[in-house]
Amino acid sequence: MTTPHPELDSFAKAMVEARVDGEQSMRPMPEPAITIDDAKAFQSAVFAHYGSPRVGWKVGATNAAAQAGFGLDGPFYGPIVEAVVMRSGSDLKKTPCVGAVEPEYAFKLKRAYPAPGEEVSLETLKDAVDTVHIAIEVIGRALGHQDFANGIGVTMDFGGNVAFVVGPEVADWPHQDLVGTAVTAMVDGETVGTGNGEPVMGDPINSVLWLAQNLAAVGQQIEAGEWISTGTCTAPVPGEAGKTVSARFGTFGEVSVNFV
Numbered sequence: 001m002t003t004p005h006p007e008l009d010s011f012a013k014a015m016v017e018a019r020v021d022g023e024q025s026m027r028p029m030p031e032p033a034i035t036i037d038d039a040k041a042f043q044s045a046v047f048a049h050y051g052s053p054r055v056g057w058k059v060g061a062t063n064a065a066a067q068a069g070f071g072l073d074g075p076f077y078g079p080i081v082e083a084v085v086m087r088s089g090s091d092l093k094k095t096p097c098v099g100a101v102e103p104e105y106a107f108k109l110k111r112a113y114p115a116p117g118e119e120v121s122l123e124t125l126k127d128a129v130d131t132v133h134i135a136i137e138v139i140g141r142a143l144g145h146q147d148f149a150n151g152i153g154v155t156m157d158f159g160g161n162v163a164f165v166v167g168p169e170v171a172d173w174p175h176q177d178l179v180g181t182a183v184t185a186m187v188d189g190e191t192v193g194t195g196n197g198e199p200v201m202g203d204p205i206n207s208v209l210w211l212a213q214n215l216a217a218v219g220q221q222i223e224a225g226e227w228i229s230t231g232t233c234t235a236p237v238p239g240e241a242g243k244t245v246s247a248r249f250g251t252f253g254e255v256s257v258n259f260v
Contacts, residue, residue, distance in 0.1 A: 059077050059207045
């Protein structure tokens with residue numbers, strides 16, 4: 001049995017306080033230093049202290065450049081809690097914990113996946129998907145110290161998830177081009193970036209498949225009704241008070257968040 005890090009509980013409480021009041025914790029890396037395995041335990045502890053039910057998962061660092069920036073050799077994931085789910089067009093207070101906006105595709109499952117004994121494959125996953133939506137993930141850091149500006153810090157802190165903004169459904173999603181459809185990021189209506197679904201593991205559904213495989217490896221599954229925010233389609237757009245950040249996904253529609 002792995003011995004918990006001696007500062008797990010106090011760090012977890014500090015991270016929850018930062019998320020609630022918006023002021024980053026500036027605690028440096030403790031001794032002994034937190035490892036990536038410790039970071040996963042910290043994530044679970046933060047979730048336990050937060051007191052809001054999980055309604056989904058986010059996947060981050062879905063391409064090689066992002067992974068290199070975090071010092072990781074693969075993607076990471078974190079929980080999305082009910083308290084941070086918002087409708088498109090909602091207001092979000094800009095605090096030091098709030099960083100940037102990422103336009104993403106979000107999948108919602110109609111059943112638990114994978115079921116016991118079920119093969120994890122694109123075919124079985126497609127059967128488990130209920131709907132696909134355009135969305136915005138707002139990312140940020142509860143841990144402000146530079147020691148945590150890496151894969152360990154982001155893993156500890158819900159994968160950097162601050163808010164999840166749900167936009168319109170992509171009608172008839174299995175027959176739509178989620179890879180090639182142009183995604184335009186805008187600030188107050190002015191284009192600031194473009195992209196598509198290709199940086200999301202080559203296809204956003206691959207992000208969901210990766211998550212299912214990694215959860216299954218530790219005896220977990222994606223539950224019925226949960227969301228999966230799959231990874232950004234454009235470069236992140238900084239959130240600034242008084243600005244509206246929006247994203248247009250081809251003919252699928254627009255999704256936005258207002259920073260106040």
